[in-house]
Amino acid sequence: MAEMTVAAPSPTLAPKGERTRQSILDRAVDIASLQGLQGLTIGSLAEELGMSKSGLFAHFGSKEELQIATIEAASQRYITEIFTEALHEPRGYPRLVAICNAWLSYIRRSVFPGGCFFAAASFEFDSRPGPVRDRVRHMMDDWMHALERSIRMAKDEGHLKDDVDSAQLAFELNSLFFGANFSFYLRDDQQAIERAERAVKTRLEALRK
Amino acid sequence: MAEMTVAAPSPTLAPKGERTRQSILDRAVDIASLQGLQGLTIGSLAEELGMSKSGLFAHFGSKEELQIATIEAASQRYITEIFTEALHEPRGYPRLVAICNAWLSYIRRSVFPGGCFFAAASFEFDSRPGPVRDRVRHMMDDWMHALERSIRMAKDEGHLKDDVDSAQLAFELNSLFFGANFSFYLRDDQQAIERAERAVKTRLEALRK
DNA sequence: GACTAAAACGAACGTTCGTACTATTTTCTC
């Protein structure tokens, strides 16, 4: 067969393996958000990508490593979605509101096709000790701390009352986010996001200085 | 071997099959709360109960039927735990508070060893169409409606402000419950339940008439 | 363009999955 390298696939700088790995994980994240991290299987993932089980498997070495890499890939998507735009807002109250809105928008737009990857993973692995649970937990600890930090900044900027308990408020906001996910995806409640918006707004304004 | 029916196993009136079925489901509910409804397998369930796969299988006819029966069994435990005592409280505000406290107590006591069965099932099946999702959804619709009803009763009794939106408040309370489950089981946050209690109390008292 | 290393494949492993069928044991009823 003639060698007709018509055009380089694209001016990608990363080596082939890295590119494939990324495309595997992109798909893995979507599947896991629909079927769970347990329901994510190597065979069906390979089939969807049109590659062999063994070829795919070689990238990770074990199912557990695939799950962990999938969590890592999902983190990146999550962080991008929730923080990227919000960080353009001035620190304090505006940024906090932006984060809340970004979260609810992320649900409405189904950034993960099966709903928030981490809400699902949290409830799937909350009682299954092991490296996968550890990673999910670590990610959620990071997220909660980031949320607390943005609340603390709003206090520091003098936007929220001084006696606001950051961890308490972060707990409440996160609960509303997960509640929105629940009502939106399981109950098909189109009002779920408005409800969460309203609750967030009411709560924040009550604590405003 | 001599027939030594020393004592009737117990003065049970239900036929054998029914008794076995119930003991299977009791165990199935616990396993599913830990491993998920997907992770609940017939083989391991049979082994734990010391019976054959086929013998167990015959009770249900399919894995899907086992899952549905497990959901049904979990509903009963749920309803008992959340409502039985609370219904002794006078209708209105006291009963609403009792339901909230029962929910949080149900988490603290790990009534299901892996955390709330329905929180887990909701996030596991929210995007997986089929009879199992339908049952989970139906159960959760019932639960939310029951919660709304108890809020409406509190309004009718004149305990809550007239402009309280029952569906909105039910959404917020349920979100806090799920949030407590999340923080308690995934993050091992011992304060999770107090936080939820505090948030519930603050919210309810703000709406009190 | 040749050489090397990385990447992907194909086939097979042992195990477990859910399910089907038949035989045996146990329970219930008269």
Next chain:
DNA sequence: GAGAAAATAGTACGAACGTTCGTTTTAGTC
């Protein structure tokens, strides 16, 4: 306590699981 009915066990099945291995193809380097 005999007979019918229900419950359980045993065995087998095809498919899918995660994983291993040896081979072949591809990509990157001089």
